[in-house]
Amino acid sequence: MKKLINHPAAVVEEMLEGFVAAHSRYVRQLPHNKRSIVSTNTVRPGKVGVICGGGSGHEPSFLGLIGKGMVDGVPVGNIFASPPPDPILEVTRAVDAGAGVIYLYGNYAGDCMNFDMAAELAGMEGIRVETVRITDDVASAPKSEEDRRRGIAGDFLVFKVAGAAADQGYSLDEVVRVTSKANQVTRTMGVALSPCFNPQTGRPSFELGPDEMEIGLGIHGEPGVQKGKIKPADEVAGELLDRILADMPLSRGDRAVVLVNGLGSTTYMEFFIMYRRTAQILAEKGVEIHRSYVGEYVTSLEMGGCSITLMKVDDELARLMDHPADCPMFVQM
Amino acid sequence: MKKLINHPAAVVEEMLEGFVAAHSRYVRQLPHNKRSIVSTNTVRPGKVGVICGGGSGHEPSFLGLIGKGMVDGVPVGNIFASPPPDPILEVTRAVDAGAGVIYLYGNYAGDCMNFDMAAELAGMEGIRVETVRITDDVASAPKSEEDRRRGIAGDFLVFKVAGAAADQGYSLDEVVRVTSKANQVTRTMGVALSPCFNPQTGRPSFELGPDEMEIGLGIHGEPGVQKGKIKPADEVAGELLDRILADMPLSRGDRAVVLVNGLGSTTYMEFFIMYRRTAQILAEKGVEIHRSYVGEYVTSLEMGGCSITLMKVDDELARLMDHPADCPMFVQM
Amino acid sequence: MKLTSADFIQALRKIADRIEQEKDYLSELDRAVGDGDHGVTMSIGWQAVKAKLEEFDGNSTCGEICKAVGMTFLNAVGSSVGPLYATAFIRGSAVLQGKTELNEDDIVQFWIAAVNGILERGKAQPGEKTMVDAWHPAMAALKASREAGKDLAASLEDAVKAAEQGMKSTAEMLSQKGRSSRLGERSLGHQDPGATSAYMILDSFTHTIKSLQSLAS
Amino acid sequence: MKLTSADFIQALRKIADRIEQEKDYLSELDRAVGDGDHGVTMSIGWQAVKAKLEEFDGNSTCGEICKAVGMTFLNAVGSSVGPLYATAFIRGSAVLQGKTELNEDDIVQFWIAAVNGILERGKAQPGEKTMVDAWHPAMAALKASREAGKDLAASLEDAVKAAEQGMKSTAEMLSQKGRSSRLGERSLGHQDPGATSAYMILDSFTHTIKSLQSLAS
Numbered sequence A, B: 001m002k003k004l005i006n007h008p009a010a011v012v013e014e015m016l017e018g019f020v021a022a023h024s025r026y027v028r029q030l031p032h033n034k035r036s037i038v039s040t041n042t043v044r045p046g047k048v049g050v051i052c053g054g055g056s057g058h059e060p061s062f063l064g065l066i067g068k069g070m071v072d073g074v075p076v077g078n079i080f081a082s083p084p085p086d087p088i089l090e091v092t093r094a095v096d097a098g099a100g101v102i103y104l105y106g107n108y109a110g111d112c113m114n115f116d117m118a119a120e121l122a123g124m125e126g127i128r129v130e131t132v133r134i135t136d137d138v139a140s141a142p143k144s145e146e147d148r149r150r151g152i153a154g155d156f157l158v159f160k161v162a163g164a165a166a167d168q169g170y171s172l173d174e175v176v177r178v179t180s181k182a183n184q185v186t187r188t189m190g191v192a193l194s195p196c197f198n199p200q201t202g203r204p205s206f207e208l209g210p211d212e213m214e215i216g217l218g219i220h221g222e223p224g225v226q227k228g229k230i231k232p233a234d235e236v237a238g239e240l241l242d243r244i245l246a247d248m249p250l251s252r253g254d255r256a257v258v259l260v261n262g263l264g265s266t267t268y269m270e271f272f273i274m275y276r277r278t279a280q281i282l283a284e285k286g287v288e289i290h291r292s293y294v295g296e297y298v299t300s301l302e303m304g305g306c307s308i309t310l311m312k313v314d315d316e317l318a319r320l321m322d323h324p325a326d327c328p329m330f331v332q333m
Numbered sequence C, D: 001m002k003l004t005s006a007d008f009i010q011a012l013r014k015i016a017d018r019i020e021q022e023k024d025y026l027s028e029l030d031r032a033v034g035d036g037d038h039g040v041t042m043s044i045g046w047q048a049v050k051a052k053l054e055e056f057d058g059n060s061t062c063g064e065i066c067k068a069v070g071m072t073f074l075n076a077v078g079s080s081v082g083p084l085y086a087t088a089f090i091r092g093s094a095v096l097q098g099k100t101e102l103n104e105d106d107i108v109q110f111w112i113a114a115v116n117g118i119l120e121r122g123k124a125q126p127g128e129k130t131m132v133d134a135w136h137p138a139m140a141a142l143k144a145s146r147e148a149g150k151d152l153a154a155s156l157e158d159a160v161k162a163a164e165q166g167m168k169s170t171a172e173m174l175s176q177k178g179r180s181s182r183l184g185e186r187s188l189g190h191q192d193p194g195a196t197s198a199y200m201i202l203d204s205f206t207h208t209i210k211s212l213q214s215l216a217s
């Protein structure tokens, strides 16, 4: 493991210093806790505050998505570890503008417990907090147990919907409604080719043979559902889509937003080759692609591989996906 | 080498199909040559046409930068190989709107010869073509021989200046003037940690020991100027900046645009740690950072490492850097 | 036997040292079923606790020490274990309030309250392959041995044995909670990292009690 | 001896086959001093040429074949070698215009024109560690041997020897042109890939000429 770092124990603090220095027009650290990062310009009276968060190591998520049309603040955790309630609460206070706050995070035990504790404390201070836990990872639990599923790359699309709704003046209840709807129609399947290295252990997150891939691997290196020989990209894309479409059928005339998300070290060339087959398959089924995102949105340090996410959109979701955004690591006109 | 591809020989074609499908609002392939990619909406009467190009494998450069405020067209080459004159000429015809065309590319023998041949052919068709070759790579030739230097990450900043100038209605001569000025004040030094794998040879571009880094390595894996043991990020950033500032001194009150560019497989966390030290060093020198870019702009497939680029800006360059851009893989509001 | 605030601080320091020694092993266990960081997280948390303990001495009450431990652990790590152990220590602190000396029953009540906190916060049932599979049988053994009239050290020894057995049994369980639950069948054969560190914590504490006892006798 | 258009096509096919065999070796040489793709590029180019040659037969003129070869190579590869060899073949085609049969002098003139094209397009001087270090001495030897009255095959053999020597000498040169020029001292000890493929092209062509000659005699 070779990394451009100073001390393994300091990576999160130093990343945040660099991030805030590079993007001081967009974000600032709160005084009490340097892991509380909030927008410099999106909080306004009556707007629902949108908070997303989780562990570090998923950049551009979560902190790169603070900005207009996206999220207002991010409490930052250790690498692949939920932030504690303290920064969550501090960010909550900073982004509440009287209309309440929504917490958005991938459905992991740690995030659930910490954000719930913070929500309870915020409630005691009179701030109304609602939560939507993102559960797009098809591989992480069977069909009948959707609410046990984890959140992975689909996080990004769900944040986008929530951020746009809040920016358009939706009430907290309405933001919760449309964000839950977005989560319910978002499905992701990923494939990993190589592990990431936690700078604090120096160990690979998993082992894969030189010609192996693993389908359904989590974004923290949690083992997946099926290990096998690497196959041509078209076959891999086909398998990922088969699993998504078996879980959430799409038919002729349906519209989808497509996200091909890189996990860290795979090339853009490969993402576009995966996208190509995805678009072909959707075209064969008569599904219209409303909008596409191809790149790195929710990484897993330098893991190799990518995921495909489909969000089945109605007019409302389509409109919210088209809403502009202006953040340090994601801009949409 | 594990990659999500189909046939090694088809990667460029399939990438382009995927890219154009994903970003059909921004780009289209020209009928005669599928490697000629042009903007769907930026060419307008009287605007100077801006073309950049080079080999594939540097995504988001070059094709991800086609759009408003950036470039109008890109002829695409094989992996790490200049495109031939044919697609260059075709793109030239498509983006010329009567005001002439500027060619921008990194100063490599192959690109120089192919673009020059195309420029000659375009001239014979009555299209005025001017060229600015980018030479930001400090490591690639000594100080007195700046015009022999290669173009690496600084390409992106120079494209940005040219694209903004053209969008603001500068004449071809004026675009050439300001772009040459931008090139003259742009310097990059890079560090590589791990090789990339050309999908067509399956071989690593170079060998580095498990605890080695290489300073000054080119974006095609061309060997660098100094191999050594990996050091803490702050020391590496210091060395890169030392070399840049020895070549282009900056003093108190000077303004710079900073780019920390990832080569492919290094994490954003590391880029921000490198940025942090860069900002500290510039602050110590009293240099004001006008604007910063941190992320992947000019990659080298999945090479590990990053580079630091400084562009010393005057009012005109600062204003052009602030001009908005809207491209598939780069948006600035 | 009696446990003073100074002893209590010492017992907590020992736990921190034990976790520090075992951190690579704990991360390796987590690598097989989770995200490979359990040792890092426990180390960060317990080292923060150890540093925080510098602020206390024999005059501090066990209750305030315990509460500070919980909050410090939580804010240092977040993660899954942060809320679980924070809740444990905060619940535990309630039964130690105002005390600078603990008797055997106080200590038993402390552990029972702490583990109840873990159960309530995490809502895991025994058999779901979590730390609960170490803590739950340990507390059952602790209570049973006390009811059978054994002294604290002997009862804790029984609890440690039960924790160890519970920890080992997680290898044969299908994961239901936490990151590893996505694994299904593939979690079989791997011991749960959280159950392992739970055993270590209780084992370290029990060692401290036994050496205090042998010093006293 | 005489070379018909069919022979010329055959000679070009043989070059494509030779490059195909050596492509990994050529890429390995480029890996040491450049971007590791010289074999890939030459292979793509010459395979495109080979496919294009299907459109020609003994009735085609060597000039048109040669021009098509140049354009095909160029459009298939771009890169550094595309313009260099395209210019070579286009210049070479000028001396073969209208001919379906070449005599020994035609062939000599063809090579001289082709290599002049490379020199003009690339502006490299001998000693800068490029293909010119193979082509330039090869042409000097070709001319000298012809002037000394040797036949085509013998003269080409001398040229091949000079090319080989030039190719080997590149290992001792500091790179000045192309990607490898950034290397400075570190380019020492590595043979230039472009000089190597240049030698192979000339060597393959010479083999064809020699076997045609032995067939004829």
Ligand SMILES: Nc1ncnc2c1ncn2[C@@H]1O[C@H](COP(=O)(O)OP(=O)(O)O)[C@@H](O)[C@H]1O
Pocket (backbone or CB within 6 Å): A080, A081, A082, A109, A110, C030, C034, C035, C036, C037, C038, C039, C041, C042, C079, C080, C081, C084, C121, C122, C123, C124, C129, C130, C131, C132, C177, C178, C179, C192, C193, C194, C195
């Ligand atoms: N709901 C829960 N109740 C009890 N223990 C849990 C629960 N969820 C997770 N755990 C424990 O947490 C351990 C993982 O801790 P750790 O790796 O530090 O956190 P993370 O999962 O956030 O990376 C698991 O091995 C398991 O024993």
Ligand SMILES: Nc1ncnc2c1ncn2[C@@H]1O[C@H](COP(=O)(O)OP(=O)(O)O)[C@@H](O)[C@H]1O
Pocket (backbone or CB within 6 Å): B080, B081, B082, B109, B110, D030, D034, D035, D036, D037, D038, D039, D041, D042, D079, D080, D081, D084, D121, D122, D123, D124, D129, D130, D131, D132, D177, D178, D179, D192, D193, D194, D195
């Ligand atoms: N200006 C030049 N004149 C002659 N030969 C050159 C010149 N520049 C580069 N070359 C040759 O091109 C070779 C590299 O070719 P190749 O690897 O196919 O192209 P690229 O450098 O574009 O990757 C070098 O080894 C060198 O012999």
Ligand SMILES: [Mg+2]
Pocket (backbone or CB within 6 Å): A079, A080, A081, A082, C035, C037, C079
């Ligand atoms: Mg974790």
Ligand SMILES: [Mg+2]
Pocket (backbone or CB within 6 Å): B079, B080, B081, B082, D035, D037, D079
């Ligand atoms: Mg090349």
Ligand SMILES: [Mg+2]
Pocket (backbone or CB within 6 Å): C030, C034, C035, C036, C037, C038, C179
């Ligand atoms: Mg873990």
Ligand SMILES: [Mg+2]
Pocket (backbone or CB within 6 Å): D030, D034, D035, D036, D037, D038, D179
């Ligand atoms: Mg090359």
